[in-house]
Amino acid sequence: MVTWPAGYGRRVLQQVDSTMAEAARIAPELTGPEWILALQQTAARGRRGRAWHMPAGNFSATLVLRPEDPPDVMALRSFVAALALFDAFEAAAGTAQGLALKWPNDVLLNGGKAAGILLENLGGPGGHLAIGVGVNLIAAPDADAVEPGAVPPVSLLEESGMRVSPEQFLTLLADAYAQWETRFVTYGFEPVRRAWLDRAARLGExxxxxxxxxxxxxxxxxxxxxxxxxxxxxxxxxxxxxxxxxx
Structure with a gap:
């Protein structure tokens, strides 16, 4: 049975502007890594300031960390988070079939985008790192909400028939992330890189x-x-x- 990882905090908010904004607000008071889950967001955003559409029942969370790494090493945690997401999807669906990782920070399910990752440095050098995660658990945004030519969005429910609550998915993701974070800190990026490539979409194409x-x-x-x-x-x-x- 998957359990909550030791040493990681957990906050579940009914509504917030965005979990990334909340991460920036609470980071100074944190003494350890903290997950923030929002059941509803009013001003969510994705990479490069793009709006992030979040239908009710989907997943939006941010992990706040304070790694003792230079910025270029901190940024490699996008691969750590991607592997954790892959494992969480596999645990939720009971299979890894149809799952793949798209560089730099998306999870694909049956060829469509099911999840995305956003990293932000909070407070400059020596500050916190916020890892934002958005997952289409219940429904995918309309196709016209994404950039022309981009991978079409899909949801876990639509593609697999599995209905998972945000709280359930958070536990799966937090457990998987803690394991990959330990490997990254202990052994460096190379095993993470190899594992990511093993799951990469369109490698060799x-x-x-x-x-x-x-x-x-x-x-x-x-x-x-x-x-x-x-x-x-x-x-x-x-x-x-x-x-x-x-x-």
Whole structure:
């Protein structure tokens, strides 16, 4: 039976503007890692300030940590969180069939986006790290709510028939995250990187990475030791630190 991990706090809020905003408010008072779950959000947001649509019954939570790592190492926890999400989905559905991880921070179910991750540094160097997680448990946003060409959203209920409450999913996710965090802190990024690649969507296939400045299309070769997406094009091998990926 999955139980709540020792050393991690837990807050469940009926309503809040966003769990990321709440994380920033409470971070100074925390003495250890803390999960914040909101059953309703009024001003949720995703990567690059995009609105995050949250139908009732879906999952939105933020983990607040204070790692003693430089910013580039702290950022690798997006892969830790992705692996934890994969395990939580597998535990909820009873199978890993149809699950895959999309660089940099999405979980796919039967080819559609079922979850996303957002990392924010709170308070600058030496401050807290907020890991925001949004999961379509019950319903997916309308297709017109996502960027044209992006992976269409799906939900766990629609794709698997499994109905899981946000509170139940939080326990699965918190337990899985604690285990992956321990591995990351103990052994470094390499085992996390290998595990992530084992679950990666479209590895070895041609994909497109779109940054704020340009677009690169090439074969998805790997993720390097810094978490960069490695694409092999006709003329070079590109290591991309931040981008939106299109299939």
């Amino acid at each position: 041609v994909i497109t990475a779109r940054t704020t400045r340009d677009e690169v299309t090439g074969t998805f070769e790997s993720v390097d030791e810094r978490g960069n997406l490695v694409l092999k094009t006709s003329s070079t091998r590109a290591a991309i630190a931040a981008a939106d990926v299109f299939f």
